[in-house]
Amino acid sequence: MPSSIEPIIHIDQELCTGCRRCATVCPVDAIIGERRSPQSVDPQRCVICGQCVQVCSAYAAEGDSRLTRRSDKLRERGQLSSVHEPLFAAYSTGHASELREALDDPKRFNIVQCAPVIRVSLAEEFGMPFGTLTPGKMASALRRVGFDRIYDTNFGADVTIMEEGTELISRVMSGEALPMFTSCCPAWVKHAETAAPHLLHHLSSCKSPMQMVGALAKTYGAKAEGVSPGDIFSVAVMPCTCKKFESSREEMTVDGYREVDLVITTRELAQLIKAKGIDFNSLPDEPFDSPLGLYSGAGTIFGATGGVMEAAIRTGYELVTHEALPDLQLEFIRGAEGIRTATVQLGDLELRVAIVAGLKYVHGILEQVSKGECPYHFIEVMACPEGCVSGGGQPKLLLERDRTAAYAARKASIYNHDSTLKIRKSHENPAIIQLYKDYLGEPLGEVSHHLLHTKFNSRSPKSSGMMSSP
Template identity: 60%
Template sequence: MAEITQFKRAIIMTKAIISIDQELCTGCGRCKEVCPVGAISGRLNRAHQIDTDACIFCGQCVQICSGYDSDLMSYATGRGKRLQNRGMLATVVEPLFAAHYRGDIFPLLAALADDEVSTFVQCAPAVRVALGEEFGMPYGSLTPGKLAAALHALGFTKVYDTNFAADLTIMEEGAELIARIGGQGKLPMFTSCCPGWVKFVEDQYPDLLEHLSSCKSPQQMAGTLFKTYGAQEAGIAPEKIFSLAVMPCTCKKFECERPEMAASGYRDVDLVITTRELAQLLKHVGIDFLALADAEFDNPLGCYSGAGNIFGTTGGVMEAALRSACEVLTGKPLPSVELDYVRGGEGVRFATVQHEGVELRVAIAAGLADIAPLLEQVRAGEADFQFMEVMCCPMGCVSGGGQPKTLLPSQVLEAHAGRRAGLYSHDKALPVRKSHENPEIKKLYEKFLGEPLGHQAHELLHTDHTLQRRQ
């Protein structure tokens, strides 16, 4: 099983994550304008290219691309071959755009068909407010029950949730922030949930790597738990588990392939597919998404709080962290968990949180267009904040490169607003809204991890960005 998985992984990794089809690119330049790191080049009206070393795999070029395979044109590469080259199902009927990402459905189908493999799946928060769009539902339709039901119908052994690991991230990241405020590490601390942001710092600001939280992302934390705690709870040998993540983010495909993401002795996550890929798969196998009765995510790794759920939008990680950190620091709950002052849209914003004599100064950045001045302040030792959340995509994960594609600017705004509203609505309706109050998180520490930042947690849930850069 391990050898088969590694063989499949070797095949996957030979293909670029983000590409521009030279036959379909019209050279309009929209992808070049939206690229946050200047990785795309090309002359007007000529096919553009991606510098894959500079690319952070955010997929915003995929979202904005308007050049597609028109029925009115003839191409050297037929549609069937193009689908095959991209790793896409032959049943996909949507237009094929020039800027695209690598499809990973076929290794998943092989795992689902393998009787010797137990398939564990996790779903990011932004997926449940976007998947319905692929089936005609309004923007932002909240579908966690249908999502869980669809994954059960596909035959997964365990249907878990990245939201659980988001709650776990808050426990570890919050403890790390408190330790740094106490003098154990560099301030300000940067969030490390967004793999595109992490790669951006590695590529362009390597001298600031020590400011990144050592926490793995929720995706990787969940994958680690699948093959340790989850394997124990299910009575399944970890080498028999195939770990899939369904993500709104194309860079998550890159993150899961990073060599250091295997602290348990097994790959944290074996494969990532996007929201769009999941929709294509459901249509391929004939699952009527709209007709599905709601189902539940499996326990113990499917139980989540409202705080874990709002990770899917800009400001969500910060709000979730503050809900717990303020209470842990003071021993008293916040008057309200609705921290509207850290919510917002694209760009950079700041906030000061004062609670029971404790003051926290924070920064939130959505998109990388305005991040350079902040990083220069940090580099110069002039930053007046202690904690900074950064997401590469303009509205956070709800606007990720693997989300349903919209072309008209008005539709893009409507889609992003609807998805954000769906996440906050779900948060408000959940019985537990703080990560440290999630009962399954408490059990996880009691039965397996010990305590936040403890030895077991450090070994499995944290990484050393500085070390990986040196390698």
């Protein structure tokens, strides 16, 4: 069994009122405590999804002399001293202060990547309407914050489709280790390791898009830039609090280097931009840096539930049939919280798929797989209720109606962005084609397996040692 996990999700005992709103949204019953008494988090059970952080409404009253000083609380939470927003009881460990120090080191070559959904949620922190699309302003802000290169996790999403799609077709053709689960969501992966370690061989061996970009940045990217991997400081901006945990996993290294050195959330990036005195709304649009900043529409829809599945089908259909997919708007894949299923005809192959949005819905499927009764070939699982648009590190909204409106607007913006891009399939991204031609060779090949694939380990307290996925 692995060593104890450094807690990332916390509940401030001074501020918690014991309302247990956090417990109602926790998908794994990791919140412990009696009603009207301060709650705590079981770090072993917690999947670090951060939904408790999103719904917590207990906060420190300004000037309450009975509480620890605000400056001390900010320091304990890893937040910048310039943060003015209320301090809520449930929070995630911050790393903006650590990042600011790293950016001030002239010896480092600082790179950053941004998840698909950041471009449709960051603007909310600066007073813009829900779902405002701002990739150009985001890239511009990151350069002014101090990054040397602005890359995109969407590029990693396109690589994921090449690897995961090939892996899926291989499994379907051989009939082995089916169904195959996606492995993009670290909260889902951690839950599988804890609750169903006997099923880990059903997970795709692919690293997440974030980790793929991290690995490529310190190999392929370092070579292209003429920079030593040891001089690269790799940062990721994520909507997900569990990405902080994922980046610290022992297996997420490449040639002895951590693939992603630091993860900050959408909210933390907004705080850093404000601390720098940058007028986000007035920034010009600027591009991402090549080649790890070029992406397809398939890459960008990873931010919504069903997006991984839709992107995989767009490429998988053409890999199997050698024909163009008639319609790229796969509406039957799209949706909201819960379980959705579909049958997709890939030539003579009838592919049965399921999309799980919200970790609490996966348990029935895990039971089916355990009994050998699962009817699906490919299953996407996202821990948060509507995928990454509803991640624990996203802008915090206290009212349910605002959360509903924000999730809908963010998803609509993601799909609209996809529909306006010239390249909408991962395998047609010219930067991806060049990557495989110049460096990786082929999907599931020796180089890509070394850089882009991993193993998952049992975290079950019942395990008497490590159980790994093959």
